[in-house]
Amino acid sequence: MAYKILVVFLILVLGSISLVSQSSFDVSTHEIKLINVHKNTAVIDVHNLIVGQSGIVVHKTDNRSLIISHAIVTSILNNKSILTLYDLDNLKQNALPIPNLKPQIGDIFVLNHMYHSSLLIVPNFETFQKIKDLYPKQIFFNPDIFASNLKIINTPLPKIQDIKKFCISYDIGTVFIVISNKLYILDSHSFKILNVSELDLLDTTTQSPFFTKVIDIKKEFWDFGEDKIRNYNKYYKNLIKDIK
Template sequence: MKYILLLTILAFELFGALIKSPVVSVDNENETVKIKIDNIDVGVSGFIVHHISPEHSAILKNAVVQSFDAKTKTATVKMSEFTALQNNALPHGKWQVSVGDTVELAFGYSRSLLIAPNEKIYYKIAKSVQTQWIHPDLFATILSFRGHPTPIKEDFEAMADASSIGLLFIYLDQKVYTLDIKSFKILNISEAKLKQTKVHLPFYTRVDNIDAAWWGAGSSRMQNYAPHYYELMVENNKTNKQLYKIIKNGDAKLHYLLDEFEIGK
């Protein structure tokens, strides 16, 4: 008997364009800058760019939106060391972030990685979201190189640097979570009423074996699909009320995660 599964995914049209805004103030003590912007989600990542000339520029820092004030249309952006595209053979400047530099956000949001429990669900979702999908085989290869059969947040950051990916989609319990792959902040949660009958650990990939390191975070083999990815999301979204509600109303075996949230019960 044939039947149709309805997959509800929001259109991510606004995720395709790079968002640029000049720095209006710098707080070196807290390693933050402020920008003026009409609207932006907390957790959106990018870079701070210094323009040497109209034709030349240099990336100074990584950037992640820390907070947004809708009344003043002001976003506070957290700075951190820029680690991608490193090449010790090339010269580099000693510029410091200053007023007038440009914050460029949502970099790579037209390219995405999807974590799904099996092939069927992977392709159902992949066909429902318009983005440039980077196959999870590449991520599995990076995990094998790093010796992490169980992916940790730093592995997703490495994947972002290697493939210029901005968005991460994770399927869990008939929902698709959309995250900024570097900050691991949840940007959207959509319903995806798909039947799950099989689980491929650590996620759907055609790579048969992911090498494991002798020790350290991520070096153990994943035992359960959903708990691990819920744990990663909770760790990086402790004030997300929607995620809290989902876990509270879901499988009782995951209720131990409720104590990790920093919101009122």
């Protein structure tokens, strides 16, 4: 009897530890020097990262710092992280001058850049409040603005590219999506899943395309596809399940 009680106790403790570790995903920024650069690839001497995490590359001079590239962790090799370097599409969106500099050894990779700013996609108001309570330090972008954007472009069923483009336009670093009582945290640039945690939710109602006050998001008149999300959980599960 005592043995059974001990087993149950250990299961409960280990289960609670798992849930705590999942919900405490670190969104803080970290500055790491580039130790090698070749064309559109760079290397940093850190290995405990998640493939799909992203950030910016900063070139520092005596009196200023310049953002010169965007970077995504694409693999871990020999206890080092390999980064793929990308143009600064977010700066292009804002019509700002782009520095004519390429990343080089010694430049700084700022990991988790803008991760504190998130787009929140949830099925109902209760879930909306739950996530905000669980992550009080996170800055959640108003979902009505994203919904208004979808309404303008006549897109009642948001695709990955719609979400990524919106996030780039508003400097949003992470996407929080709740699907079937699970919270998925994704990088807004790579759209890779960074963390998954269980949620205890009582309200199972869903709203299309997600919780928002914006209504009547219509498709183009020539579009013969679906005019709304009919199964919220199935739609978003399919959206993220085969991310390459």
